[in-house]
Amino acid sequence: MQVLIRQLKVVTVNNSGVNRIRKAAKEGLCLGCMNLNDQLIRGLCSPCYQATRRLINSGELDEGSLVRDGRILAKSKGGRPATNPVTVESKVAKQAEAG
Numbered sequence: 001m002q003v004l005i006r007q008l009k010v011v012t013v014n015n016s017g018v019n020r021i022r023k024a025a026k027e028g029l030c031l032g033c034m035n036l037n038d039q040l041i042r043g044l045c046s047p048c049y050q051a052t053r054r055l056i057n058s059g060e061l062d063e064g065s066l067v068r069d070g071r072i073l074a075k076s077k078g079g080r081p082a083t084n085p086v087t088v089e090s091k092v093a094k095q096a097e098a099g
Helices: 015-027 046-058 063-068 085-098
Strands: none
């Protein structure tokens, strides 16, 4: 039986990775193929993202090493920011209670 385990770990992006990310962000490039693309998922165009996910899921690539080398961006929280006044007010109140 095989079980997929995902670990949460901190990864530091190396200098060449930081430079690659900055260049891609500045010019609107995909981090995988470095071609111009305005619709990116974690910094990759759709074909690069799909290929990368397949390789990560098969175990051929490690997501941490890709993030470290600036070949894919770290996961974000995702979703649209809240705009409903009730939701925004509730979120602000929760943050005030916590901090």
